[in-house]
Amino acid sequence: MTNTSVTSHHTGSFLKLYAILAATIVCNYIAWTSWDVTFVMNDAIQYLSTTKNWLMGKGVSTNALIYNPHFQGVLPAPQTVWPPGFPAVLLVSGYLRLELQSAALLVNLLSMGMAGLLFYAILRRCQVSQSFSLCSAAVFYFTCSLWHQALSLLSEPLFNCLVLAAVCCLPRRNLYFKNWLLCSFFLALCITVRHSGVFTATAFFFALSIIVLFDPYYRTLSITGRLLRLCVLMILPVVTFVSLMLRTHYLIGTVERDTGIGSTISVVDTIQITAQEASVLMGFRDGWLFTGDIDTWLLTLLVMLVSVMITTFAVVILCDVKFQKSQSCDTRGNTG
Numbered sequence: 001m002t003n004t005s006v007t008s009h010h011t012g013s014f015l016k017l018y019a020i021l022a023a024t025i026v027c028n029y030i031a032w033t034s035w036d037v038t039f040v041m042n043d044a045i046q047y048l049s050t051t052k053n054w055l056m057g058k059g060v061s062t063n064a065l066i067y068n069p070h071f072q073g074v075l076p077a078p079q080t081v082w083p084p085g086f087p088a089v090l091l092v093s094g095y096l097r098l099e100l101q102s103a104a105l106l107v108n109l110l111s112m113g114m115a116g117l118l119f120y121a122i123l124r125r126c127q128v129s130q131s132f133s134l135c136s137a138a139v140f141y142f143t144c145s146l147w148h149q150a151l152s153l154l155s156e157p158l159f160n161c162l163v164l165a166a167v168c169c170l171p172r173r174n175l176y177f178k179n180w181l182l183c184s185f186f187l188a189l190c191i192t193v194r195h196s197g198v199f200t201a202t203a204f205f206f207a208l209s210i211i212v213l214f215d216p217y218y219r220t221l222s223i224t225g226r227l228l229r230l231c232v233l234m235i236l237p238v239v240t241f242v243s244l245m246l247r248t249h250y251l252i253g254t255v256e257r258d259t260g261i262g263s264t265i266s267v268v269d270t271i272q273i274t275a276q277e278a279s280v281l282m283g284f285r286d287g288w289l290f291t292g293d294i295d296t297w298l299l300t301l302l303v304m305l306v307s308v309m310i311t312t313f314a315v316v317i318l319c320d321v322k323f324q325k326s327q328s329c330d331t332r333g334n335t336g
Contacts, residue, residue, distance in 0.1 A: 017134065020134065020138045023138075023142070024113070024116075024141070027142070027147075028109055028113075031105075031109060031147065031150070031151060032105065032109070035101075035105055035151060037101065039151045039152055039153070040101070040152065040153055041152040041153070041154060042066060043082070043152075043154055043155070044104065044152055044153035044154055045064045045066075046062055046064055046066065046079070046081065046082055047082065047086050047087050047090065047104065047153065047155065048090075048100045048101065048104065048153070049062040049063050049064040049076075050062050050079045050082070050084065050087040051087040051090040051091060051093070051100055051103075052100060053076050054084075054087055054088075054091060055091065055093075055094050058076055059078075060078070060079045060084045060087070061076035061077060061078055061079050062076055062077055062079045063075060063076045063077075065077055066081075067081045069081055069248075069252050072251075072252060078251040078252060080247070080248040080251055080252055082155075082194075082195075083191065083192050083193060083194065083195055083244055084192065085155070085158075085189065085191075085192030085193035085194075086107075086155040086158060086193050088192070089107055089158065090103050090104055090107060092107075101153065104153040105150070105151070105153060107157075107158060108149070108150035108151075108153065108154075108157040108158065109150060109157075111150075111157040111158045111160070111161040112141065112146060112147075112150055112157050112161075113141075114161050115140075115141070115146075115157065115160050115161040115164050116137050116138075116140060116141035117137070118161065118164035118165055118167075118168055119136070119137045119140045119141070119164060120133050120134065120136075120137035121168055122164065122167055122168055123136055123137065125168070146160070155193050155194055156194075158193055159190060159193045159194045159197065162186050162189045162190045162193060162197075163186075163190055163197075163200055165186045166183050166186035166187050166190065166200075166204065169182040169183040169186060170183055170204075170208070177229065177232055180229050180232045180233050181232055181236075183204070183233060184232060184233050184234065184235060184236040184237060185236055187200065187201040187204060187233075187236065187237045188201075188236035188237045188239070188240040190237075191237055191240045191241050191244070192240060192244075195241075195244070197237070198237065198241050201234065201237035201238075201241075204233065205230065205233060205234055208230065208233060209230060209313075212226045212229065212230060213226070213313070213317065223317060
């Protein structure tokens with residue numbers, strides 16, 4: 001590559017970067033100056049009310065009674081529908097002397113910018129070209145739905161930022177515990193912002209389980225070492241989620257969103273209701289996708305497939321243990 005081509009390549013990259021920076025500044029300026037309270041959605045009212053009560057020394061509570069668990073006969077009511085992560089970040093408004101709405105908008109705009117940078121870093125880590133990574137990050141950043149969530153003062157921008165931070169810390173081919181623990185930390189933060197973060201943490205666990213079990217790079221570790229790293233990955237998310245559920249149960253007597261205080265539902269009933277709701281969501285009941293007895297057969301087939309997957313993982317682990325034992329025996333035999 002000649003000096004002229006190299007210079008033109010760098011010039012093109014800088015022009016793209018300057019164009020994206022200029023568009024970012026313009027969009028953020030328009031968002032900040034044109035925002036008003038009509039953008040606020042119901043969930044945002046919950047976050048703002050919780051933050052206000054928190055700043056007033058009333059704990060994680062809300063005056064905006066919308067969902068059934070809020071109706072506990074007290075005002076403000078304990079905030080158990082949404083986790084306290086986003087309101088905790090908004091507490092910075094008390095130190096910056098900003099209005100709560102302005103603080104929430106600022107947090108969302110900063111989260112979107114950080115998410116764009118993390119998206120770019122992830123692509124570069126995957127050895128994607130600089131030019132393509134820059135353009136892809138710009139498309140991600142300027143997506144309309146993300147701006148709608150940010151202007152509505154929802155917690156999704158912060159949640160997306162934390163998920164991408166966890167992806168950046170993914171311990172791909174890394175034997176050190178630091179990366180596993182850092183990834184676990186960001187997954188736990190995701191759960192403090194949105195309860196759905198538990199599904200994100202579960203997805204991380206299954207994806208890394210496959211990598212740890214089948215990637216030859218990790219076969220140098222014992223099964224105990226690999227399982228220990230997976231435990232480190234999940235320890236903080238599990239503790240965080242269980243702590244939030246225990247707090248909810250302590251305050252309102254249940255972890256259900258559609259029931260009030262003093263619910264007498266048992267653990268067995270909870271499991272049955274959860275299974276029924278999962279069946280409905282997957283289309284196995286009430287004729288949503290299927291009618292007649294076919295829903296029962298399809299649900300049975302799904303359970304069988306999951307059982308086969310679990311059995312396969314167990315067999316792979318056992319075979320790997322036997323393989324490592326035979327390798328160690330051969331090594332001792334050759335040494336002898």
